[in-house]
Amino acid sequence: MYKFTILLAVIITSHVFASCDKKLSAYETGSMCVEIKEGDNWLHDYPLFLGIKKKNPPQIAIWIEDTNGMYVSTVYVSRKAATGGWIGADGNNRKEALPCWCHSRGIRNNDGSFCPTKDHPVTDAMTGATPRKGFDTYYVNKKDMSHYYVMVEVNHSTDFNDTYTKDADVNSPYYSGGEDGSGQPALIYKAEIDMASGKGTFTASFIGHSSPDGSDGKVHTDMNGISSALNIVKQINIRLK
Amino acid sequence: MKRTNALLLCCTLCLCAMAQRHTSERLHYQAGIGVSIPLPESQDNAKHLFAKVMYYLRPRLSAGLGTGISKYETELLPLYATLRWDMTTPHRFTPFVEGSIGYSYALTSSASGGSCMGLSLGASYRCRGSDEIFITIGYEHQHYSQQRSFDSSVIRARYVEEDGYNAMRIAVGYQF
Numbered sequence: 001m002y003k004f005t006i007l008l009a010v011i012i013t014s015h016v017f018a019s020c021d022k023k024l025s026a027y028e029t030g031s032m033c034v035e036i037k038e039g040d041n042w043l044h045d046y047p048l049f050l051g052i053k054k055k056n057p058p059q060i061a062i063w064i065e066d067t068n069g070m071y072v073s074t075v076y077v078s079r080k081a082a083t084g085g086w087i088g089a090d091g092n093n094r095k096e097a098l099p100c101w102c103h104s105r106g107i108r109n110n111d112g113s114f115c116p117t118k119d120h121p122v123t124d125a126m127t128g129a130t131p132r133k134g135f136d137t138y139y140v141n142k143k144d145m146s147h148y149y150v151m152v153e154v155n156h157s158t159d160f161n162d163t164y165t166k167d168a169d170v171n172s173p174y175y176s177g178g179e180d181g182s183g184q185p186a187l188i189y190k191a192e193i194d195m196a197s198g199k200g201t202f203t204a205s206f207i208g209h210s211s212p213d214g215s216d217g218k219v220h221t222d223m224n225g226i227s228s229a230l231n232i233v234k235q236i237n238i239r240l241k
Numbered sequence: 242m243k244r245t246n247a248l249l250l251c252c253t254l255c256l257c258a259m260a261q262r263h264t265s266e267r268l269h270y271q272a273g274i275g276v277s278i279p280l281p282e283s284q285d286n287a288k289h290l291f292a293k294v295m296y297y298l299r300p301r302l303s304a305g306l307g308t309g310i311s312k313y314e315t316e317l318l319p320l321y322a323t324l325r326w327d328m329t330t331p332h333r334f335t336p337f338v339e340g341s342i343g344y345s346y347a348l349t350s351s352a353s354g355g356s357c358m359g360l361s362l363g364a365s366y367r368c369r370g371s372d373e374i375f376i377t378i379g380y381e382h383q384h385y386s387q388q389r390s391f392d393s394s395v396i397r398a399r400y401v402e403e404d405g406y407n408a409m410r411i412a413v414g415y416q417f
Contacts, residue, residue, distance in 0.1 A: 024388050072395060072396075073393065073395040076398060076400060124393065126390060126391035127389070128400065128402040129403075129404060131403050132403070137398065137400040138400065139396050139397065139399075140396065141395075142394065142397060
C-alpha cells in the first residue's frame, strides 16, 4: 500500500509540473526573425585529447548595418566569441573566429585587437551558446529603420583542409591562427531588408569570407580553398513576424 | 505556484517515507546537498538540495525516487529514479555505484526544464544503527532551455538557448 501511495504522489505531482513546463518562445509581435537553417557541416569534430573528438556547433554573429555599411547593433553572438571563452586554444584569443563582426563593431581592447576577451567581454549584445541545430533569433528594431542589412558571420574552429592547413606559414595568405585556429575562414552572409518592398521574407546571400588570420574586417571574395565550410549553414531567412 | 508544488512534493515524499519507516526496514530516506563543477563549455557551478526515498530490493541493491531544488543559471526541480548498488556487503564503510535518470521542471517562467541523468561513485559510513552518512562524486548531465534577451535603445533581441549542462557533481548526505 505504501509503495502505491508513493507512486501515486509522484505521478500526480509530476503531471502537475509537466503541465506547468511550457514550451518557450522568443516571439514578439512585430519582431523580425533571423532563421538559421543548419547545413550538413553544422557540427564539426573538435579534437579534445587522446584522439577523442567532440562535435561542436559553429561560432555565429548576427548584426545589423545601415545602408552605408555602418554598424548599428549586434543581434546575437556566440558566447565563446563574446567572452573570449576559448577552450583548448592555448591562449589564442581566436581573432580569426569572427573578424568581420569584431571590426564592424569597432570596440578596441587594451591589446589593440577588436576581439572581445575574458577581461573585456561583450556587454552590448545578446550572447549564448550556439544551438546544436538551426535556430531562430528575434529582434525588434527600435529605431524603426526601414532599409538596412542583416549580416551573419559563421565559423568553425580547426576546420582545416588541404588549403587552410594547421601548419601554414604565418606569412601565408592561408594562415588561420595555427594549430588552434580556424582552418577555413569565417563565412559572411548578408540580407538586405527593405520594408518598403512589401516582402515578408528576406533571404541572406553568401557574399564571401573573412580575413583568414583575422587581421582585418574586410569581406574577401576569393573562394579558393573554401570547401566544407560552405555547408555549415544551409539557408538564412529573415522573416517579418 | 511551482515553488508551492515543489514543497508539496518534497513533503509528500518525506512523509510517506517517514510514515512507513517503522513498517519496513527496507525503506530509507535520504537528504543532502551537492555542488556541480562544470566541465568545459558548461557555465557556472550548480548547487543542489535533494531528498530521496530508497527501497532495498536486495541487501546490496536499492532503488528509489528523488527530488529537490537545483540552482543552475535558473532554478530547476528534478524528479528522478535512482538505482544504487553496494559494491561490498554492508560494512561500516561501504562503497557503492549509483545512477539516476529523470526530468527537471523549471521554476521560472523564462526557462523550461529537460531530462537529467547522473552516474556516480560513492561511499557510505554507518554511524548509528542503520543510519549512514554518504558522499558521492560523479558525472551529471542536465538539459534545459531558457530565454535570453537583450534590450538597448536600438534593439530588443531574444532567443531561446538550449543548454546541455555537463558537470562533475559532488554530494554529501544523510540516510536514515
